[in-house]
Amino acid sequence: MRRKSLIILCAMLIFASACQAQPSAEVSEEIPEQESIQSLALDSVEAESVAQRIERLDIQDVQAEMFMQLEMLSDNMNVTIESDTELAYSASNNGLHVVIDTIVNGKEGSASQLDVYADGEYLYLRTNYDTTWHKFTYANQTIDPESLIKMYTTTEFRQFYDEWQDRLVVTETDTEYTITLEGSGTEFTDYIRQSMNSLQGLRVDDALFEIYRVKNVKVVHTFDKANNLPTSMSISLNYLFRGESANVEHILDMNVNYLAVNQGFVLDLPSELETLELEVESP
DSSP states (O other), X not given: OHHHHHHXXXXXXXXXXXXXXXXXXXXXXXXXXXXXXXXXXXXXXXXXXXXXXXXXXXXXXXXXXXXXXXXXXXXXXXXXXXXXXXXXXXXXXXXXXXXEEEEETTEEOOOEEEEEEEOSSEEEEEETTEEEEEEEEOTTOOOOHHHHHHTXXXXXXXXXXXXXXXXXXXXXXXXXXXXXXXXXXXXXXXXXXXXXXXXXXXXXXXXXXXXEEEEEEEEEEEEETTTTEEEEEEEEEEEEEEOSSSEEEEEEEEEEEEOSTTSOEEEEOOGGGSSOOOOOOOO
């Protein structure tokens, strides 16, 4: 059972990576020039509207972070995210600071912080995951696919996708974007091994878990154009698992169906993986 949990963990590590590739169109280490920044409207109606939109964007970043903390999930792998948004206005920078505390299956997670500046044309975002300021189209509340991917990232995978970003394929229809990552061979095997090595003390049947070779992986992630939110994600992973006495080949197909914002996501698992346990032991 614990082995199956690690199968899921491995797959979700790949997913978190798959949302990480393209750099945003414009980035800057500097805070936008104060003269060019106009104060966000602070009346209750507009402030609430801005807060809801910012929360919608950042809550997905929180979800991405949680893929790296699967020990927090319950044995059925369902996740509920509850948000308590605190708005703080600063007269010195005419910006908006948002703190989102998350609760996953009754366990409180670390707060996610988002600094926001806006002028008449652009929205500038900076999260506690990344000190870089990112510049997005704001007036019509649309985000291009490259920037959309950027909103669903954590910094831990940036180096990987600096190397493999050309493997991402972005297509679109009138209603949605589809982002596909597909690969095989040692490139993904080495990456997964490196990811697993960061999980100290993770053991299966009193033996350290080891991925022997990844034969093929494909991740397809779909976003709704109307609100820039993810709607579905599928993972297909074919790999060899090095057991105590033999190398066992396993094929995993898994789908993730997203619920409304602030309701998290649900994993649609194969029947043999319906019940999962994840145990972390001291080395």
